[in-house]
Amino acid sequence: AIDFKTTMASVEFPSIFLNASGVNCMTVAEMDEMINAACTGGVVTKSATPQQREGNPQPRYYQLEHGSINSMGLPNAGFPYYLDYVTKEHAKPTILSVAGLQMSDNIELLHKIQASEYTGLTELNLSCPNVIGKPQVAYDFEETDALLAEIFSFYTKPLGVKLPPYFDLVHFDQMAAILNKYPLTHINTVNSVGNGLWIDIDTEKVVIKPKQGFGGLGGAMILPTALANVRAFRQRLNPSIKIIGTGGVTSGKDVFMHLLCGADMVSVGTALLHEGVGIFQRLTDELAAIMAEKGYTSIEDFRGKVQDF
């Protein structure tokens, strides 16, 4: 059988597959389910804010024909809950996702993790599009640069960032130049495509309540955007910065494309929500079949080797 284990920041993940933060990771039960499921590499927690949050009013999630739209608004059990979970022993690695609602929150959360017993990976979510009145931090390059400079003046544990999708090659250049200045373990790209809109033509109403129906897009329809972001950053980032490819994965073919673009790990959101944790065995089997058909015996045979036309 093909070996799908991978290492990030000297942490060994038994598989390349993770949940996208926000899906199957709100509670201990859900996080345990991810860890105990076949073919998962571990679990990424729901992005933790300093205090527990109810999130946005419902309905705040809607399934589309080829994806999803959400404006959850960072509902979560609060930072202590997730720090407590990841600090305990688990059969597979954890990634602690955190999201401040302003810069001082981010600094405070990372000081707490630095001072804690937790030695695993942390992921700073710089890209939630759904907190009413709050911007996606990673679209403000100066703010992101200043934040990372402040963090790495004290933070010495493994840290990655969750990025929104970018849509301009100059933005890839600018963001990669910033990220390459810091000893990041990884980036996780992409978060949902921010502020899409969907309408039910029978009622002539938008389909989610928060923000007049504006919400982050996920699922199959964002795969081309996700692939572009994975490839663009792989081409531009120091090889020491690994990439978790997220966005639009529903099949082994999609996983194969993320890996061809250079992803080191692959996370699944919308499709995991719809199919449950059994999806990871299916994706593994489908990827293995594609590799066998092509005569590949290791992901290293093709990772990052997408060819120009």
Ligand SMILES: O=C1NC(=O)NC(C(=O)O)N1
């Ligand atoms: O970073 C996030 N991305 C999303 O698409 N939704 C959630 C949320 O709204 O909590 N957060």
